[in-house]
Amino acid sequence: MSDYKAVVIGGSAGSFSLMLKMLAGIKSDFKLPIILCMHRLKHVRSGIAESMQIKSKLPIIEPMDKQRIEPGAVYLAPANYHMFIELDGTVSLSTEEMNFFCRPSIDYTLSSCAAAYREKLVGIILTGANADGAKGLKDIADKKGYTIVQDPATAEVDTMPKSALAVMTPNEVLKPEGIIAFLNNL
Amino acid sequence: MEFKAFLDEFKNQTGFDFCDYSDESLNRRLIKIQKETSLDYEGILSRVAVDEKFKQKIVEDITVNTTELFRDPDVWVGLYKKLYCSIPRNVTTAFWHIGCSIGLEVYSNLILLNELNMLDSVRVMATDLNSSVLETAKAGVYVYNKQFEDNFNKVFMELGKNVRFDKYFDRDKDTLKVKPFLTAVPKFKQQNLVSEDAPFPFKTDFVFLRNVMIYFNNKLQVKIMKMVYDKMYDGAYLILGKQERLPLNMSGRFEAIANLYRKNALNL
Ligand SMILES: C[S@@+](CC[C@H](N)C(=O)[O-])C[C@H]1O[C@@H](n2cnc3c(N)ncnc32)[C@H](O)[C@@H]1O
Numbered sequence: 258m259s260d261y262k263a264v265v266i267g268g269s270a271g272s273f274s275l276m277l278k279m280l281a282g283i284k285s286d287f288k289l290p291i292i293l294c295m296h297r298l299k300h301v302r303s304g305i306a307e308s309m310q311i312k313s314k315l316p317i318i319e320p321m322d323k324q325r326i327e328p329g330a331v332y333l334a335p336a337n338y339h340m341f342i343e344l345d346g347t348v349s350l351s352t353e354e355m356n357f358f359c360r361p362s363i364d365y366t367l368s369s370c371a372a373a374y375r376e377k378l379v380g381i382i383l384t385g386a387n388a389d390g391a392k393g394l395k396d397i398a399d400k401k402g403y404t405i406v407q408d409p410a411t412a413e414v415d416t417m418p419k420s421a422l423a424v425m426t427p428n429e430v431l432k433p434e435g436i437i438a439f440l441n442n443l
Numbered sequence: 444m445e446f447k448a449f450l451d452e453f454k455n456q457t458g459f460d461f462c463d464y465s466d467e468s469l470n471r472r473l474i475k476i477q478k479e480t481s482l483d484y485e486g487i488l489s490r491v492a493v494d495e496k497f498k499q500k501i502v503e504d505i506t507v508n509t510t511e512l513f514r515d516p517d518v519w520v521g522l523y524k525k526l527y528c529s530i531p532r533n534v535t536t537a538f539w540h541i542g543c544s545i546g547l548e549v550y551s552n553l554i555l556l557n558e559l560n561m562l563d564s565v566r567v568m569a570t571d572l573n574s575s576v577l578e579t580a581k582a583g584v585y586v587y588n589k590q591f592e593d594n595f596n597k598v599f600m601e602l603g604k605n606v607r608f609d610k611y612f613d614r615d616k617d618t619l620k621v622k623p624f625l626t627a628v629p630k631f632k633q634q635n636l637v638s639e640d641a642p643f644p645f646k647t648d649f650v651f652l653r654n655v656m657i658y659f660n661n662k663l664q665v666k667i668m669k670m671v672y673d674k675m676y677d678g679a680y681l682i683l684g685k686q687e688r689l690p691l692n693m694s695g696r697f698e699a700i701a702n703l704y705r706k707n708a709l710n711l
Pocket residue numbers: 352506507508509510511514541542543544545548570571572573576634635636637652653654655658684
């Protein structure tokens with residue numbers, strides 16, 4: 258049984274199809290909560306959770322403010338809100354200013370998870386077109402969480418993984434298949 | 444100095460109590476403030492003690508004021524279709540916007556009410572912690588933002604009504620001004636929800652409490668909900684933000700209708 262309490266994943270708008278593939282690959286008895294922060298295209302504000310649900314064996318939830326994070330479900334940051342995980346394992350939402358022109362901000366979600374779960378967290382950065390997420394992944398590494406960056410060679414847009422690699426050294430750099438296998442072995 | 448110790452000390456010095464705000468988002472606001480002012484917590488406190496303007500600025504920077512005209516258009520369409528069409532005209536209907544920020548939510552609502560020719564039979568109160576956002580709200584002058592006009596058009600398209608943006612707004616380049624017949628209606632008043640009762644003596648029929656309680660922890664949410672509940676008539680409606688629901692333990696007091704909440708009479 259794994260010692261981890263949660264998995265947090267960040268990726269930008271272009272990571273959507275990759276995200277679908279990963280969700281389809283994750284086994285149905287996956288035990289940890291998966292906290293997901295994805296940038297969204299301005300004009301596509303809804304429908305993402307629905308498309309993900311079609312592929313995913315785990316329930317996809319766009320959490321309400323103060324909702325509790327439970328094992329075996331995927332929590333997707335709602336459109337136009339930053340999503341924070343509090344120390345007590347509940348969600349707090351905020352509409353504060355954008356970070357790297359993005360709301361939700363991947364840094365904000367990752368950093369709050371780092372504080373909430375510390376070394377019991379797996380943090381993953383996927384393909385993406387800006388530097389949001391790099392600082393958050395570094396915060397996870399600083400708290401001794403396990404960090405994974407998608408191999409930039411396999412990323413549709415490699416800015417996000419490369420920005421992460423520029424500020425920290427992750428435990429692993431993996432191809433998408435490797436990330437899925439890692440998660441299924443947790 | 445730790446984050447919690449700072450909040451206690453800030454409260455003692457200024458009377459502004461942020462101790463029961465959501466830790467994670469509050470913490471990130473304070474980190475940002477420390478960066479922007481190049482002061483640590485001790486430094487902020489000593490300057491707050493002698494500089495009233497600085498104190499106001501810190502309070503403003505801690506709170507989040509982002510808002511839009513017709514934010515979440517579907518909510519407004521639902522209100523208009525499901526509830527507003529059947530509001531009686533022969534009695535006064537009271538509205539309360541809590542955490543109204545710069546007033547765009549208030550004017551969104553007034554636009555719908557005006558489309559129903561109801562401006563003469565409504566009483567509209569709007570409150571916020573920050574006096575500076577209330578000044579903007581009263582003036583009804585904004586920086587133009589295309590999102591506002593898009594939301595406006597979306598609402599009226601879905602209502603099947605042909606209403607032009609310039610019926611309600613005067614635009615001069617980047618400046619957007621709400622027309623005086625709307626700005627004349629609402630009363631904007633300062634209120635700190637954490638420590639003060641509503642700044643008016645009557646009960647209300649519709650309460651907007653959107654994207655305000657997300658900044659509070661569950662304990663403070665429950666306290667505020669009770670205060671708000673007491674200012675609502677039985678059968679009055681509460682409108683929360685799109686990603687909000689009633690705090691734990693409060694659901695028995697309201698009947699949920701989609702994302703609207705109707706006040707139940709308390710069965711004691
Ligand atoms: C994000 S805005 C919401 C504006 C609008 N209701 C909407 O949804 O677009 C939150 C507002 O709550 C106000 N606020 C925060 N703490 C408050 C308090 N203790 N008492 C009253 N208002 C408060 C802030 O000043 C801010 O204007």
